[in-house]
Amino acid sequence: MSAEAKHSKGIWSVITASSVGTLIEWYDFYIFGSLATIISMQFFPEDKGSAALLSTLAIFAAGFIVRPFGALVFGRLGDIVGRKYTFLLTLVLMGGSTFAIGLIPNYKSIGVAAPLLVLLLRLIQGLALGGEYGGAATYVAEHSPAAKRGFYTSWIQTTATLGLFVSLGVILITRQTMGVEAFNDWGWRIPFLVSSALVILSIYIRLKMNESPLFSKLKAEGKTSTNPLKESFTKKDNLKMVLLALFGAVMGQGVIWYTGQFYAQSFIENVCKIDFGQSRTILLWAIAFATPFFVIFGALSDRIGRKWIMMTGMFLGIIAYRPIYQHFLDITSDKYKTEIVEQKEVVRTATLASNNMDSLIKTVTVRHFTDGAKFTETSSDSLYVATGKGALKPVVKLEKNVGGADYWTIIFLIFVQVLFVTMVYGPIAAFLVELFPTRIRYTSMSLPYHIGNGVFGGLVPFISTLIIEYTKTPENPMGTPLAGLWYPIAVAAICLVIGTLYLSNKVDENVRDDENEYIHH
């Protein structure tokens, strides 16, 4: 076997070992988010006491706060001990905590210990994820030849999206197989427990891998950093690159990622009212079609440079988001549809309330449209015997199933957004790796990555929803649904300006400890 063929075989083993583990870590991280509602019901009581605060901390905060800390803790370890053992440790921590979440007895069984354990394990998950990505990207990049670094590292870039894909798929299949009731009762534990088998397999694969050649060389020469944190963040030459990576690339990449894959799903489900199953299958299709483009743009970045591909992705997101989301609103509105009036169904049922006096009135109205859409409105009201009046504000739930053509239009529009994601995210691992020297690479690239994605990106749903809340007035109780897009648009626009002016499009020929000239045009 020729040396080139041997190297090619070797690099694919490296990519497989790194990608499978990273994919599992993303899967573990996302199943918690996807099952947050069920987890809240299982581990947190309905009251507004301390357990509700723990719920907020566990579900809301851990994703933001802990990831950058994980980047610091494991980044430091990776630059001192080595890449291989550090990202083995993150995998064990992530897999162990995910498995343990699936075993925790619920709040009814062990009281406040349940939310405390969930919080603790969620924090470990966040820490582990903060350490994993930088290790995997660095490990692959340090095995890659310069001319193919973007292509090889782009496989690692597919894992975050595929992790989301697999988590949605496993949840949908489990829920479909066992029924909604059993799934909500105990079946939600299955996706957590399934993870352990995948983690064991991945640990086995990773154990057989060697340390990164660049790090091994550095270690043999006694040139590894003794204090990577100090070196990364107190030396001007390194700190300026960390700040440039964050504000000129990763901050914009983070908001484009979270808008295209999370906010889009949340918007079509909560604002457009597309039903649970359909909104998830839409995302699954869009991700399936778009995922190959991570590799395509990663490979393209080896030929034409990383910068302009990432900047183009940001620019397209900035100009396209508002028209795309306006189209979501139009396509799911009955204003532009023709109802088949003779097929309208109205079913009204009344059941006796638990006090054996009042009645619970439920009205289900199903409307069919010529384009195949079906809108189901369920209104629940109480009729009080004492007053003879209904509840002041009946609970109304609207679920829309869109017809064939509109279904595929929505898939296409989300696919376009994920395409923007692939442009900003496909080349970024190679870009970050080339920005920093080997001795502090793990630490230096992990922190901006997890601030950009965990904080700027992770806050997209929260801040966007908050902005919509602010637009609500007594005259306009629904607010302005598109107002939430101003947050990702503004962050991406600032990042686009900084990236365009300050970054270089040069592909670094070597990722060794030579003088880094990345900002020079």
Added chain:
Amino acid sequence: MNAIKRLLGILWLIAGPAVLGFLIYEAIKKNALPTSTSNDVLQWSIIIGIFIPIAIGFMIFGYYSVKGYYDLDDK
């Protein structure tokens, strides 16, 4: 190009504390509402706590820009 970078550095230098001031103002306004809960206070505290170091980082980035550390000929 270097002149634009240095000039924009002043903007980044000011933007850090300005964004932080805006967040603190909004947090006070939001938490003063009668509908506010302890969860709102916690969420806003987390957000401001996270953005303080980021705002400081943005100021340092602005400072470095103004000083010309990102200029083409800087080594």
